[in-house]
Every structure is written in C-alpha cells, then in structure tokens.
Amino acid sequence: MSTTVRPKRPPLRTAGLAAVASVATAALLACSATPASSATSKTVTVKIAAGHETDAQDHGRPVVLIAAALGVPTEVFREAFSGVQPADPDDGPTSEEAQANKAALLKVLAPYGVTNERLDEVSGHYRYVESHGELWTHAAAKAKAVVRGGKVVSLKLVDGGAGYSSTPTVTVKGYPNAKVKVKLAYGTDLETNGRIASLKLK
16 A cells, blocks of 8 residues: 655745735835825815995995895886985984885885885895994805815805805915805895805816
C-alpha cells in the first residue's frame, strides 16, 4: 500500500502582508481625506436691505401691496384712488371726508368683490404717516449663504418676510461678487403679501 506525500506549503509571510496592508490603508485614507478637505463649507448671513420704494405717481402709498391684498390689478386701485380727496397729512380725514373717500373707492372696487370690511382691513394694515418717520406694516426677510472654496455656491431663504413693495438689495458680506436675483410674490394674505419668494445666484 503506497502513501502519497503532499508537499509542504511555504509559511505565509505575515509580516510582509501586514506591511502592504498598512501602506494600502494609509494611501486610501490619504485619498479620501483630500476631497473632504477641499469640500469644506461654511454658512454666512445674507444682508437684505431696502425694498420699500413706491411709484412716484402713488405719492408714498404702497399701491402694489394694497392692490394685491384686495385682489385687484394695480391700475384698478389707482383708478379708484383717483376719486379720493387728500386729507390732512398729520390729522387725517374728518369723518365726512372718510365716508366720501370710501364711497369713491368702493364705486370702482366693489365690482371686483371688495367689501367695505375688507377695504377697512387692508387700508388699516398699510396705513402709516411718512412725515412721522413711519413705514407700513412689514416683516424683514432672512437668508443664509453657503460658501465653499472661497465662493458663494448656494442661498437658503429662511424667512421670506412681507411688505416689500420693491426689489430689496441682497448682499453677502465679504463676497461682493455674489450677485443675487430676487423674486417677490404678492397675494391677498396680509401676513405674506410682498414676500421674497426666492433668491438665486446670477
């Protein structure tokens, strides 16, 4: 009976393999660390200023906001207001003047579904005395900018605010080359009428 003798396998060189594995792991970590470092980003505050200009023909009235809140075209409200008699800028209209002015407004606005109650609500919301340094009811918008690689790469609108009658100026401190396109939105909700709907990098 013959016996088969199997050749012995050479011993594994564990030390050499461990060294190769260590080198490979270090190389992998180095490669993966490079893009992570270059992709580091930070968030900075965006400055939103102004945005409360009015058309010269409206004499300080935020017509774009009032018309939107009433649900009528801007030109329709201007037509309605053309029948209003100016009141004393400091004391306001007398009760008789107020009634006559309201009648003139509703004559044009009522066919569009504007009621006496809604007109009072909207008028009161946007009433202010410019000579006293006041401004109509509004809320400031808030936004953040994401900076990566020394450049502004994206914008995040935190709060659209309300009461903007014109396009505000939007800047990112420390990054003067970042140009921002602002989109405003108007509607019948007084809490959001004249808000910033979106911010986009140009």
